[in-house]
Amino acid sequence: MLMVRLVAASALAWSGFAANEIVGDAHRGEQLFRTERCVECHSINGRGGSLAPDLGKRIDRDFTPTVMASLMWNHAPQMWSAMRKEGIVRASLSGESAADLFAYFISARYFERPGDAARGKQIFTAKHCAECHGTTTSNAAGAPPVSKWESLTDPLILVQQMWNHGAKMREAYAQKKLRWSALTSQELRDVLVYLQGLPENRALVTAFAFPPSDSGEALFQSKGCADCHKGKLALENRLRTQNLTDLAVDMWNHQANMRQPPPNFSQEEMRQILGYVWTKQYLQGGGDVERGKKVFAEKNCATCHNDPASGAPSLARGPDGYTDVTMISALWGHGPRMLQLMTERKLPWPRFTAPQMADLIAYLNSLH
Ligand code: HEC
Ligand code: HEC
Ligand code: HEC
Ligand code: HEC
Structure with a gap:
């Protein structure tokens, strides 16, 4: 039997995301x-x-x-x-x-679709990432070196960081007079393959657990996602072929659409939201x-x-x-x-x- 955690299915719940939760680690x-x-x-x-x-x-x-x-x-x-x-x-x-x-x-x-480390290395420079993030050193105030990125070991944290960080980054880019630009999924995959393959990162232990979603729907409303994501932009069925790297890119690219400042999320809150909008459609x-x-x-x-x-x-x-x-x-x-x-x-x-x-x-x- 699928191990289920029963969640109250509210009348508002989208039909695709209902009662049984998937628990896997x-x-x-x-x-x-x-x-x-x-x-x-x-x-x-x-x-x-x-x-x-x-x-x-x-x-x-x-x-x-x-x-x-x-x-x-x-x-x-x-x-x-x-x-x-x-x-x-x-x-x-x-x-x-x-x-x-x-x-x-x-x-x-x-x-994940395959990425290319050599291309990733180029992109990491061309998109100015390297100007703030050294692989083991921090090159700008508050910018953690890559070897300290939690997001490198857990794709859910990456999604959350790309949202929170995306907003701060836009400011940081502006201050440094760097042009902020959108990323494609392929570019982020290449960057990840490059960074995860660096000798200092090879021993990192990767983690992932299916996110819970008890309060995901409520957060989706209260954080304002639902204000835009309804009707033609409803996320139901839009994410079923997207993996977590795709979602991380979606979060990064959002910055162009957002009122400033956009809401900030704790790791747990973003996990809840993804548990609500993504897991079921991805696995069905x-x-x-x-x-x-x-x-x-x-x-x-x-x-x-x-x-x-x-x-x-x-x-x-x-x-x-x-x-x-x-x-x-x-x-x-x-x-x-x-x-x-x-x-x-x-x-x-x-x-x-x-x-x-x-x-x-x-x-x-x-x-x-
Ligand atoms: C020749 C008869 C037969 C055919 C054809 C057959 N099944 Fe089954 N199926 C069974 C039997 C008998 C069981 C129970 C097996 C057991 O008790 O171990 C079963 C069990 C299952 C279960 C597990 C049920 C549960 O609730 O755990 C699933 C799912 C399933 N079958 C799907 C399919 C699908 C999909 C097909 C067609 C691709 C199919 N079966 C074709 C006889 C068949
Ligand atoms: C005794 C050897 C053996 C064990 C143990 C084994 N597999 Fe396989 N598996 C195979 C072989 C052989 C194939 C390819 C069969 C074919 O070509 O039709 C295969 C195919 C697969 C495929 C399809 C791969 C692809 O890309 O085409 C998956 C997925 C898979 N196995 C998962 C598992 C998982 C998960 C386990 C453990 C629960 C497991 N296997 C245990 C021998 C094994
Ligand atoms: C202008 C400086 C700057 C640039 C350029 C920059 N970052 Fe950052 N980055 C930061 C700062 C500052 C933080 C920490 C901010 C925070 O806590 O949100 C950060 C944090 C991160 C994190 C979260 C780290 C963790 O702990 O998991 C990731 C992932 C990240 N950046 C990726 C990138 C990528 C990819 C690029 C290039 C596309 C990039 N950054 C470019 C300054 C920068
Ligand atoms: C200000 C309006 C707005 C808000 C608020 C908003 N989004 Fe978006 N979102 C967009 C737009 C516009 C797109 C781009 C849609 C497209 O590419 O067609 C988008 C795209 C996405 C995508 C990718 C969809 C796809 O089809 O690939 C995801 C996932 C997503 N948003 C999740 C969220 C989450 C989670 C929140 C709340 C934290 C949120 N959005 C808040 C406007 C918004």
């Missing part, structure tokens, strides 16, 4: 990656086994959690047989553990119920799950019961039995594109 995820022995076959960014794809290597795929969920479904039978051969016992993966793994992948930048892929219904039929899911006599359980969990995270824990827990029954009935193992996975999730969430 990168440190626990990293441990799981070792104790579940994923690491014996897979490496992340070069560390680990080489029997299976390096999960940190991002080729030309558009990585989202939904891509990962569909890849794991598609590869599962081969993965299970590789595990049998290696004598690895497949433990079941609770919803909470699956969320821990996702958190670990987020902290390991698995969902924004699929379409009708198309999902077709996927459910075409991939033969309906053959068993719409036939009580087959022994397959009902999949109705209510709205938001399914995310990329629960699809993986369900696969890990129930997949082998499903595979066995499918083989007996001569049904092919289902393979999904990421949009099909998103549609399927939308459909499952519509069942009651």
